[in-house]
Amino acid sequence: MLKIPSHQVAGHHASSRTRGPLIDDSGHFYKPLQGDERGSAEVTFYKQFSSNTKIPDHIRKFFPVYYGTKVMNASDGSEHPHIVLEDLTSNHENPTIMDVKIGSRTWGPEASDEYIAKCFKRDRETTSVQLGFRISGLQIYINEEVGFYKPARDFVLKSSLDDVRLLFKKFVSSGPFDETGLGPDRGWASVVYGGLNGILAQLLELKAWFEDQTLYHFCACSLLLMFEKELALEGGSPNAQVKIIDFAHVTEGRGVIDHNFLGGLCSLIKFISEVVGDHEDHKTQDGDDQ
Ligand SMILES: O=P(O)(O)O[C@@H]1[C@@H](OP(=O)(O)O)[C@H](OP(=O)(O)O)[C@H](O)[C@H](OP(=O)(O)O)[C@H]1OP(=O)(O)O
Numbered sequence: 001m002l003k004i005p006s007h008q009v010a011g012h013h014a015s016s017r018t019r020g021p022l023i024d025d026s027g028h029f030y031k032p033l034q035g036d037e038r039g040s041a042e043v044t045f046y047k048q049f050s051s052n053t054k055i056p057d058h059i060r061k062f063f064p065v066y067y068g069t070k071v072m073n074a075s076d077g078s079e080h081p082h083i084v085l086e087d088l089t090s091n092h093e094n095p096t097i098m099d100v101k102i103g104s105r106t107w108g109p110e111a112s113d114e115y116i117a118k119c120f121k122r123d124r125e126t127t128s129v130q131l132g133f134r135i136s137g138l139q140i141y142i143n144e145e146v147g148f149y150k151p152a153r154d155f156v157l158k159s160s161l162d163d164v165r166l167l168f169k170k171f172v173s174s175g176p177f178d179e180t181g182l183g184p185d186r187g188w189a190s191v192v193y194g195g196l197n198g199i200l201a202q203l204l205e206l207k208a209w210f211e212d213q214t215l216y217h218f219c220a221c222s223l224l225l226m227f228e229k230e231l232a233l234e235g236g237s238p239n240a241q242v243k244i245i246d247f248a249h250v251t252e253g254r255g256v257i258d259h260n261f262l263g264g265l266c267s268l269i270k271f272i273s274e275v276v277g278d279h280e281d282h283k284t285q286d287g288d289d290q
């Protein structure tokens with residue numbers, strides 16, 4: 001049975017009047033092709049990438065599995081082609097998720113002046129220009145009683161650098177946080193961001209590839225950061241995952257490093273490292289966290 005994904009944090013949403021992603025019970029995510037060249041560009045990327053023998057296996061795991069395209073009933077009732085992907089959230093019960101759009105510039109070399117102006121405005125109004133990335137959306141699982149903290153899109157996009165730092169702290173907070181009271185405790189920072197299989201280790205693995213790869217330029221792509229808080233609560237690994245999504249503006253690398261993505265990735269790594277470092281410092285100094 002097809003349904004609207006409950007764990008989508010950004011992008012175009014499905015409703016009875018708008019076409020948006022759908023999921024099924026077998027772990028598939030159906031993304032409707034956008035009517036203009038963006039839809040075909042994303043299909044072209046997935047086809048090319050899936051059969052590209054130059055992609056190392058340890059890098060392929062960062063991308064959703066591509067199952068082809070399918071014409072099917074869209075959320076708005078119309079017949080429409082969809083990209084069929086692995087549903088990255090299908091194995092998660094209550095995933096905490098953040099969509100981070102990477103790059104200080106979110107338009108490709110072929111973009112029209114009008115589109116560049118629109119993107120440039122958005123990049124300047126958000127943290128993209130300043131930080132090399134922006135948060136596009138997020139959800140944080142609090143507990144069974146409260147459910148998810150899922151701030152509205154406009155609120156997230158308005159975030160300043162300090163707000164973004166706070167959101168990265170809230171992302172790994174172990175308990176409910178109160179907007180007016182004490183800040184988030186960052187209780188899961190070391191197990192989610194840090195550690196051998198944590199988000200930082202995965203970002204560093206990706207960075208090593210981006211320092212070398214000149215096959216693609218991943219313009220306006222997002223990194224999806226995910227983990228399962230309840231697994232950590234049970235004393236296990238929180239299953240932290242990093243995935244790359246949204247390839248509507250990918251272009252050929254033509255032998256040139258993707259400095260826009262690489263720069264954003266380096267900045268994100270430093271930013272998250274500071275949240276972890278800060279947390280560790282507080283623990284050492286006070287025996288407690290602030
Ligand atoms: O239309 P906007 O201004 O909401 O921008 C969309 C972006 O929203 P954001 O600015 O990041 O909140 C939106 O970003 P998210 O996926 O929400 O991160 C997409 O980038 C979308 O572009 P495309 O469908 O991938 O080509 C963007 O749409 P287009 O600019 O391509 O129309």
Ligand SMILES: Nc1ncnc2c1ncn2[C@@H]1O[C@H](COP(=O)(O)OP(=O)(O)O)[C@@H](O)[C@H]1O
Pocket residue numbers: 007008009010011012013021029031064085086087088089099137222224245246247248
């Ligand atoms: N393969 C996937 N599995 C699960 N969720 C996904 C997948 N791809 C995207 N999403 C969710 O959908 C959102 C929007 O995806 P995206 O590809 O960026 O769409 P758009 O082109 O509309 O911006 C992401 O923020 C994420 O929450």
